[in-house]
Amino acid sequence: MSELLQIEELVKAYGKGQKPALDHISFTVGSGRIVGLLGPNGSGKTTLIKLINGLLTPTSGKVLICGEQPGVASKAIISYLPDRLSLPGDQTIGECIAYYRDFYKDFDTERAEQMLSSLQIDRKKRIKALSKGTREKVQLILVMSRRAKLYILDEPIAGVDPAARDYIIRTIIGNYDKEASILLSTHLISDVENILDDVILIQDGSIRLSSSVEDLREEKGKSLDAIFREVFAC
Amino acid sequence: MSWKLDSDRPIHKQLLEVLLTGIVSGTYPSGSKLPSVRDLAMEAGVNPNTMQRAFTELEQKGLVRTERTAGRFVTDDREKIERSRDAIATQQLTLFLDKMQQLGFQKKEIVSFVRSKIEEEKNE
Numbered sequence: 001m002s003e004l005l006q007i008e009e010l011v012k013a014y015g016k017g018q019k020p021a022l023d024h025i026s027f028t029v030g031s032g033r034i035v036g037l038l039g040p041n042g043s044g045k046t047t048l049i050k051l052i053n054g055l056l057t058p059t060s061g062k063v064l065i066c067g068e069q070p071g072v073a074s075k076a077i078i079s080y081l082p083d084r085l086s087l088p089g090d091q092t093i094g095e096c097i098a099y100y101r102d103f104y105k106d107f108d109t110e111r112a113e114q115m116l117s118s119l120q121i122d123r124k125k126r127i128k129a130l131s132k133g134t135r136e137k138v139q140l141i142l143v144m145s146r147r148a149k150l151y152i153l154d155e156p157i158a159g160v161d162p163a164a165r166d167y168i169i170r171t172i173i174g175n176y177d178k179e180a181s182i183l184l185s186t187h188l189i190s191d192v193e194n195i196l197d198d199v200i201l202i203q204d205g206s207i208r209l210s211s212s213v214e215d216l217r218e219e220k221g222k223s224l225d226a227i228f229r230e231v232f233a234c
Numbered sequence: 235m236s237w238k239l240d241s242d243r244p245i246h247k248q249l250l251e252v253l254l255t256g257i258v259s260g261t262y263p264s265g266s267k268l269p270s271v272r273d274l275a276m277e278a279g280v281n282p283n284t285m286q287r288a289f290t291e292l293e294q295k296g297l298v299r300t301e302r303t304a305g306r307f308v309t310d311d312r313e314k315i316e317r318s319r320d321a322i323a324t325q326q327l328t329l330f331l332d333k334m335q336q337l338g339f340q341k342k343e344i345v346s347f348v349r350s351k352i353e354e355e356k357n358e
Contacts (some may be wrong), residue, residue: 034281158285166279174276193241195281214244214284 002067004150004181005029005052010061012047020059021047023205029181031149033174034195037185038215039202042230043127045185046083048202049154052183053080065150066152076105079148083155083185085135089128093121093138100142112145115171119164133159140168144175153184157191165191201231237278245280248289251276257308257321268298268306272355 013020027037039045048219050056053064054070058071065074071187087096091152093116096103116123119137127135143151156172157165165188172182173195186192193213201209208231213224239248256262268274275282289306291342292298296314302307309315334344 027274032283034283169279170276173282174272178282191242194239194245194279194284197281197283213286214246217242217244219240225241 004066005183006062006064006067007048007052008064009050010051010063011053011059012044012056013059014134018029019205021205022051024061025202025205025207026061026180027200027207027210029143029150029183031179031196034182034197034207035184036189036192036196037183037202038187038189038224039185039197039208039229040192043202045204045206049080049083049152049183052152053078054200063149069145070197077149079104079141079143079151080144081140081153081156085127085139087127087135087139087142090126092124094123094128096127096142096222097123100145104146106147106226107140108145111175112141114205115141115145119167133164136160136166137164145173147180147195149177149180151182151184153179153182155186156184157188158187169195190223190225196224199224201228203232237280239278239280245284247286249285250291254297254318254322255287255294257292258315258322262308264308264312264315265310266308267304268308270305294298300303315335 008026010022010025011020012022016210025044025048025131037045037048047056051058051068052065054074063070065078068074080103091099097109097112101109102114105164114137119141121134121138121141127138130138136157139158140153160168169192184192196213197215199209199211199216200207216224222230236336237249239245253262262268269277270283271285275285280286282351289298289328293300296311297309298306299309299319331341331344334347339347
């Protein structure tokens, strides 16, 4: 049986002779896991995420999603939240929902509507009229309303206020299927560390540490946040 | 249920403590059905796998049983629950006694101290 996500000796160099952004990275993500991808700015998190989504091509090495290379099939099972706005500004939220519903077979409109009303977001508003935080919420709602096998969330809660952050984290826990997995990158470690199964710490394009979060806590007697600060002390 | 979790210690152990307290204190009475793992995980703001792990440990202790289709139930064995409660109480008492002895109290003094404190609260 193939893993949900398998990364083998992955290398990405943006230019010849330059230091690679990712240098021989290998790991796997099985089903039903929530994995945190953590690392300082410029460590290669977003590059890795783009490679998994097929937005970049590897210099060498492999990315396999359910045994297949990124492509049409993988896009149907991965729900991806990019690190920047990807919704058309002129459209209303309602139009964006219709767009997602038409585009993705696994989109659950009812779930999206329910989350919008819980966060009191007016679906008649245009994307460009929303605050940064609200835009992020809308984008995350759309991504989490798909019944995907793998959710890849690049900095999902960075611009969102603490109360909505709690709601979103609960939504993430409540909504994902038992078989599905989530790979998320964030700097807000203390907000998400209680929901992670595993953590991958990357630095300068290499994996510095990869472990179960509970094992790490047991072993070090410290929170993930404290461990992160220790490993990446400047 | 109050889920005050401390990120410095393994979360599943803390969840186990909270659930155990719920059972011995009667918040989850003997024989009653427990909420689903998913619901409790959402309430506590933790990963469902971690909540599941705490439940597995409760099952191993024989305090919770799973019925394939109906869900999870607190054991009908009241004696077992009582024994767990005594075990927790003994643990707390040991901690308390250690602390008091560190403060320089003799065992006899501790007893009279506790007694007068209880009397005081009765009169309030």
